[in-house]
Amino acid sequence: MRIWHPYTHPTLDPAPVSIERAEGVWLYTPEGRRLMDAISSWWVTLHGHAQPRIAAAIAEQAKKLEQVIYAGFTHDKAEELAARLHDVLPHGLTHLFFSDDGSTAVEVALKMAAQFWRNQGQPEKARLIALEHAYHGDTAGAMSVSAASSFTAAFSDFLFPVLRAPSAYCFRCPVGKSRATCSIDCIEGLEQLLGRHAAKVAAVIVEPLLQGAGGMIVHPVEFLRRIRELTRAYNVLLIADEVLTGFGRCGRMFACEIAGIEPDIMCLSKGLTGGFLPLGATVCTDRVYESFCVPDRRHTFFHGHSYTGNPLACAAGVANLEIFRTEPVFERIRAIERVHREQLARFQCHPAVAETRMIGTVAAIELRAEDPGYLSELKPKLCSFFLERNVLLRPLGNVVYILPPYAITPEELRYVYDVIGESLESISSKNEGSSVVV
Numbered sequence: 001m002r003i004w005h006p007y008t009h010p011t012l013d014p015a016p017v018s019i020e021r022a023e024g025v026w027l028y029t030p031e032g033r034r035l036m037d038a039i040s041s042w043w044v045t046l047h048g049h050a051q052p053r054i055a056a057a058i059a060e061q062a063k064k065l066e067q068v069i070y071a072g073f074t075h076d077k078a079e080e081l082a083a084r085l086h087d088v089l090p091h092g093l094t095h096l097f098f099s100d101d102g103s104t105a106v107e108v109a110l111k112m113a114a115q116f117w118r119n120q121g122q123p124e125k126a127r128l129i130a131l132e133h134a135y136h137g138d139t140a141g142a143m144s145v146s147a148a149s150s151f152t153a154a155f156s157d158f159l160f161p162v163l164r165a166p167s168a169y170c171f172r173c174p175v176g177k178s179r180a181t182c183s184i185d186c187i188e189g190l191e192q193l194l195g196r197h198a199a200k201v202a203a204v205i206v207e208p209l210l211q212g213a214g215g216m217i218v219h220p221v222e223f224l225r226r227i228r229e230l231t232r233a234y235n236v237l238l239i240a241d242e243v244l245t246g247f248g249r250c251g252r253m254f255a256c257e258i259a260g261i262e263p264d265i266m267c268l269s270k271g272l273t274g275g276f277l278p279l280g281a282t283v284c285t286d287r288v289y290e291s292f293c294v295p296d297r298r299h300t301f302f303h304g305h306s307y308t309g310n311p312l313a314c315a316a317g318v319a320n321l322e323i324f325r326t327e328p329v330f331e332r333i334r335a336i337e338r339v340h341r342e343q344l345a346r347f348q349c350h351p352a353v354a355e356t357r358m359i360g361t362v363a364a365i366e367l368r369a370e371d372p373g374y375l376s377e378l379k380p381k382l383c384s385f386f387l388e389r390n391v392l393l394r395p396l397g398n399v400v401y402i403l404p405p406y407a408i409t410p411e412e413l414r415y416v417y418d419v420i421g422e423s424l425e426s427i428s429s430k431n432e433g434s435s436v437v438v
């Protein structure tokens with residue numbers, strides 16, 4: 001049996017690198033080579049690989065209770081995780097539904113939003129609004145609310161139709177403004193959609209402040225604030241997909257906090273277990289939850305996964321939040337931010353660079369390319385270049401981004417930038433004499 005790897009072409013991409021063990025930011029191959037993980041292994045590893053406190057919590061839990069059906073049963077670790085999440089989440093988010101990963105946390109949110117309106121006798125409010133450049137996962141519902149792209153093209157016939165609002169992708173401003181003249185006019189697209197369709201719309205779903213897979217696009221804080229105002233004004237739910245942005249990635253525990261907003265529904269995963277085990281959580285307000293409490297079995301939320309609320313994953317989640325409570329995690333985050341700021345300044349005027357951007361621990365360098373987008377030919381070349389220098393970076397097409405575990409030291413992070421710098425020199429020298437298009 002040959003294994004089929006995700007987002008990997010069977011013949012065009014290189015064979016996978018085998019990893020035997022990991023520690024902190026380092027991945028070790030069986031041959032003893034070490035690679036620096038500068039993207040937190042698809043944005044999940046939060047504090048560092050093999051973080052001893054999380055590893056111990058999982059081992060301890062495995063000896064006690066590894067799994068129990070979550071319909072009609074519960075256990076201490078799920079209860080403790082829910083209580084601890086409540087302490088760190090916006091306070092209006094009071095109820096939690098477990099699932100398996102980011103995509104299922106999103107599926108749950110979409111279904112919850114649609115059924116919320118049906119429960120109240122408004123089944124016609126079932127449509128969704130999503131942003132251009134969005135990415136919410138790879139299951140059918142999550143793909144439907146993601147932007148149409150090379151990820152979804154093969155499946156377009158069975159995805160449900162979604163209303164699309166412009167994203168505040170300032171570098172490629174959808175309304176043709178410059179940063180100097182920006183007054184968040186791109187929000188008018190959403191306003192018009194709501195004005196026309198709100199009576200049929202269940203929810204607006206957004207990746208708050210940072211659209212990840214769409215190209216590490218950083219939105220102005222005001223854009224998110226306006227989305228919250230508009231969804232309130234038009235009586236439509238707001239779903240914040242914090243699968244990537246949660247747990248400090250954007251510099252605060254949740255990106256919504258930065259904008260001072262509370263969504264009606266929030267999706268969590270990735271960093272939820274510190275990056276150790278798959279777990280999703282969809283949290284919602286009393287208002288959403290209470291619509292399911294009518295004494296009528298048809299109001300039941302008919303959704304669940306075999307591993308819902310898995311005790312090992314919940315134990316990892318509790319240990320993760322205990323690290324936030326007892327260690328200077330936000331000092332580590334601030335140190336990463338400082339290096340990002342200092343190093344991005346180096347690249348701003350580089351001829352191969354179209355734009356640099358950052359938010360919290362996430363930094364991105366959008367490169368000039370003749371074929372911008374995920375399928376840019378720059379991507380495989382850069383991946384090999386970085387790997388040859390023992391750095392794991394996986395550009396989103398022509399966007400190189402750095403999203404390290406919080407254990408990274410300033411020296412290690414500067415090394416990542418040095419390697420990126422070398423790669424830009426190599427691109428520039430190859431491009432000399434040929435036209436470079438943004």
Ligand SMILES: Cc1ncc(COP(=O)(O)O)c(C=O)c1O
Nearest residue numbers: 101102103135136137212243244
């Ligand atoms: C914002 C966002 N939502 C959802 C997902 C899907 O998460 P998963 O890959 O765990 O299904 C991702 C994955 O990158 C994401 O970035």
